[in-house]
Amino acid sequence: MAHEVVNRIEELGPELAALAEENEALGKLSNKTVDLMRSAGVIRLLQPVEYGGFAAHPRDFAESVMALAQRDGAAGWVAGVVGVHPWELAQMDPRVSQEIWGENPDTWVASPYMPNGVADPVEGGYTLSGRWPFSSGSDHCDWNFLGALAGNGKGKPAQPPAVLHVVVPRSDAPIQEDTWDVIGLSGTGSKDVVVDNAFIPAHRVVDQTEIQTGVAAARAGRTETLYKLPFTSMFPLGITSAVIGICEGALALHMSQQRDRVAVTGVQVKDDPYVLYAAGEAAAEIQASRVHLIDGISRLYEKVEAGGEVTVEDRSVVRRNQVRAAWRAVSALDEIFARSGGNAPRRSNPLQRYWRDAHVGLSHMIHVPGVAYHANSLATMGLDLAAPMVGLT
Template identity: 65%
Template structure:
């Protein structure tokens, strides 16, 4: 039986699709699109039940994100990015959870996690934070932001400690500025992934967590939450929503391609439905995109089920999931390229949803979690039983 959120998404699918062009024009999600996301409950799927969430299976979350992204890539992307943050917040100090969700469980938190700032300790309980972070997706509709930062040495000069220590810092909207003209891009325009600027904001220690504690399961153990969901590693959970959105975008493009080919006549007068080459390419692409979906969902489900049964996934198993997650995105977008090239000249018109999905899918591949080099390198070392450089372990 489908999760109740899936049913609401299906009911709203046509409206999501109808708003996609407006979102692209605005350079952010429209208020109505944000309201639809709230009504579906997708952002609360990984949120703990004691704060109004579902604590859902990760596969249910991934499938919800795919369904939204198929209708509107920008909305699906925001759902995938913003929707994973409640999973990490559930592992942080309960006082912070009360601040964010205590009065409104539909409060959203944006990010980026890249350590573009320095969190300098000013005493035992507080830091001061400064920096500038690009790519804060959905930030216009969020009241808080997750920011990556290097821990400072406490000298007041914004010098990081050595060796570097990466922190995740959560700050309220009053403590940062969004740069409105900073999101000028060729794809995923409607995500509103603007730059965030922070200037000497004071951050209490309880609003921070080290990346090592999140990645190594220390924060999950400290949180005391019994659900297997919160014991999954950051390296397999954080990429899930982003890759799910990318696959969903490709699924939406495939649906548009089939719609185009039903009545399309080529310049040579041949009906697409009578062209075996177009039909073969479409079928092959459909299989590749479905393979991407199945592999992503099966992998995260297997790791979740191992934890739920009292086991602990090995580093090699987590590395295999990370490898497959990256490959799923590239496989799906490569399949999209094959059908876009055979969709005809009409597909490149700005009035065609096909071109938006094509652009958005390629921008989705630009996210750092889809960079394959280090992931594949580390995975090969894991599978050969060789020592993996410490810096590569963080990716799983």
């Protein structure tokens, strides 16, 4: 049974799809799109119930992102990225949740997590400086999750390196306009943000390893299964869901356009077995991607709920399949796009936007297969993984 948020997105589908072209032209989501997303509650799916959230099964989150991306890839992408942040906030000091959601449970938090700054320890907290690209949805977010290297007290990274996640108000992380000029996912508005020597109270900072290992969730008193899941399984979930949803939307549009298309040979496409073969195969591959992704996170959820411990090998399998799901879906999209006819690349045809959005989504570092596949092979053989590899698994 579909979650109520998924049902709302389905109902709003035509409106969301009609706004996709405007979002691309704006280089960010329109206010109307954001209003629709807020009314659907998609960003609150992983938010704790005491702050107006659903604390839903991650499967429901993935399906909502896919449903949104089917209509507008940029909106789905923002939902997939921004929608994971409430999950992590729930594991931090309760003061952070109160600051962000105390007055408005629909307050959004952007990111990125890449450690592009240094958080230097000072009395009561840290000072933070740096520049972060790819802050998706930042125009509509009042806070940012920023990755940073722990400092040594002198403005330089401490040794050995430690990655911190730092929560920063928008006033301390101004958006740098004209920093998101791209060929796909333009509507995500994934612009740069800059922080210049801002003071960050200690309660707004958490060590990345504490989120990954469940230490933060336990310290925060979180007993819900949702908040015991690994960061490296949850964070990729939203991003890959968006890519699969984009491919699902492209497939649906391709099929509707091919129904009455006549090729230059004069043959109706519905009578062309080669095009239909490719469409059928692509449909199966995209469906397999959806099932594979949701199966992985669901298996982890079930294991944690039953009191089991998620091992590095468990995580590596989920990451391997998550990466493969994205590549499988986009490869299938390539096959049908190549058979969609000469009108497919026209700017007036939304199919070309789906195709561009999917490829830009695939380029995210979370979809790079090398480390994911390598780590899974080592873990499956019972061999140790190097520390940096464990952090990405």
